[in-house]
Amino acid sequence: MTSSIHPTVRLTKHQRLKGIWNKRTYSIVKLLGEGARGSIYLATVGQKQVALKISQDSSVIAAEVNVLKALKKVQGMPLGPLLLDVDDATINHSQKHAFYVMEFIDGVPLGDWIQSHGLSWLFPISSQLLTQLKQLHELGYIFGDLKPDNILIDKQTKRARLVDVGGVTQRGRAIREYTTWFDRGYWKMGDRRAEPQYDLFAYAVCMLSMDPHIKIHKPGQKDIIKLTQQATNLKPLHSVIYKALKGQYLSAHDMKKDIEQVNSRQARVQKQRSPKKRKNKRTPSPWPEVIGISSILSIHLVLFYFFIM
Template sequence: MKMRDSISKKQECKLLPNQRVVGKWHKNSYRIIKQLGYGATGTVYLAEFGNELVALKIASDSMSISSEVNVLRHFSKVQGPSLGPHFIDTDDFVTTQGVYPFYVMEYIQGESFLPFVRQRGAEWVGILIVQLLKDLEKLHQEGWVFGDLKPENLLVTKKPYQVRWIDVGGMTRVGRSIKEYTEFFDRGYWGLGSRKAETSYDLFSVAMLIINRSYPARFEKKGHDSLRTLLTKFREKTELKPYESIFRKGIKGEYSSGLVMRKELIQIIQTTSFTPQVEKQLKSPLRKQQKGLKKKKRKKKKLHIVGFMETLVVASFLLIIYILYLFGQTM
């Protein structure tokens, strides 16, 4: 019996494309398409269930699966349209190597958070975090902390752009010890707080999402003064300057709730001009165009510049309108 337990804890269930996973109890059949990701508690696959795409997570440890299923079930009843994946099914998969628990949830299609905000102006990290803070407030009011809050656990969907979280493995009841964490986003790693599940733990991670936009490779802790290190790193990136007060208060644990942090962030975005980012994006192709027009007459160059200025004005106007529209979606 001990040998069997040892094997079940170490041996993983590898699923292959087109393989069928049939539940022992509910008899639902899922066709595996590809692997989506792998974590501490199991492997997630894209699967087909009838005519619907779903995400199937399978593991060797039934306790971790049960915990995540309970969380999904709970928030499937109370969540709004922008929170995590909806729960669909849970069952056991019987193989010759053993019985593996799995659960099925909504498959959320979107773009990874970090590439999304890095490919766009600095205002976008603020816009998306405004949405995220609204969802976190709902989570905290239900007595839960997200825990392992990082870009890898976030997706940005389209029409309109919206943040969704895709992994609930780190969610922890308020007051308990954080179950899962990633060092860069963990205040305990930086020596700026405990790993107790509370609102300020998540808000520290939110602040680290902002700095991660400009340090995609991240960086490690050096020395004993982590607060000074983080603030110095933050100030080295001029595009992050508008968010400095949000970042500083977030990592110091000075916010009482996500709503307070959200309110301050909205004020910053509404009163800060991010148009230089748009101008930079538009000037880049203009410079390339001008290099090819060196031999042409000055009159034509003036026409191009006038056309560029008109384009810049229109682009800036459209950006402002779209930001206002997104805020309307999140209020």
């Protein structure tokens, strides 16, 4: 038995991986990400781009494949990436490693997307995500490691997708994997047992972290409720965030309804405000004209004065 295995398997560009069981050959393009449990590469099979996860620890692969298979059973909207292949490959003529292949989601992480497209995108994204979480929960699973980096906005469809199923846990069990800042246990707001409220807490922290005033990655802050007050850009969503942090939403659907309500209220307020805004815009606008006219007049007067002199 090895005492401290490191999960990373290094693969280089153009390296070919041939599956021992299913005989498909994958060509590595580049490294997409590296975690505590393995590495994800962009690869091609024929003309198709795929994401390939490989780990020294074959139980990591087996566990995630089990989850992806369970999620596959849901019809309609995909929960997590689609599983395409599971196999072993001999790397560099020596070691055999387990890997799995899934659909490649060409997306932008939540944080980057909000930064370049604006906070208002939180509304459609939240609706999509909470719908997916609701389905996942109904299936008997909790996502677990919900954080902005695991939420990708697909560049093509502009829809939110959940990636990295390493934390997905059967309801009622201990959360398999989590990230400190999004874990309600860390904030002393609850335990680590897998239940819908666990994900909704984490999603509330995801929303919070989108406010430029908030730095959640700061050790020493212990009170998430106090921290929420500093998220001034998210003021309309505060009531929803508080409720989620306190575990008062029993389902993702309830949280989604509340967020949608805030959104429509916002839209109404803006509609009511907008005619006023136009008025406001008009009122100052005549002034430059007056100033212009008067300045021209005064110049003329000055010139006239000179002529007379």
